[in-house]
Amino acid sequence: MLGGDPVKLKVAAGTPNGRTLRVKGKGVQFGSRQGDLLATVEVMVPGHLPAKAKKLLEQFDAELPDENPRQDLISRAGTL
Numbered sequence: 001m002l003g004g005d006p007v008k009l010k011v012a013a014g015t016p017n018g019r020t021l022r023v024k025g026k027g028v029q030f031g032s033r034q035g036d037l038l039a040t041v042e043v044m045v046p047g048h049l050p051a052k053a054k055k056l057l058e059q060f061d062a063e064l065p066d067e068n069p070r071q072d073l074i075s076r077a078g079t080l
Contacts (some may be wrong), residue, residue, distance in 0.1 A: 009039055017043040 007026050015021075020040045027035030049057070 007037060010042060015041055017041060 002041060007023055009021060016033045018040065020038050023037040023039065026037040
């Protein structure tokens with residue numbers, strides 16, 4: 001049966017969309033055993049931004065380091 005107390009989960013900065021997180025012991029109960037809760041991160045972005053918010057995001061983007069977030073994945077894939 002589904003239900004129970006709500007579970008709070010802290011998601012680390014930089015967690016990618018689609019990542020599944022496991023919360024041990026907070027899932028469905030099987031007899032005397034408690035399963036794990038799986039939570040998938042789904043990042044939602046607004047469809048429309050006011051001009052001021054868009055300008056601030058562009059300033060933020062300009063301050064970010066020039067890096068390729070996929071480079072780590074590419075290098076790890078070569079070691080498999």
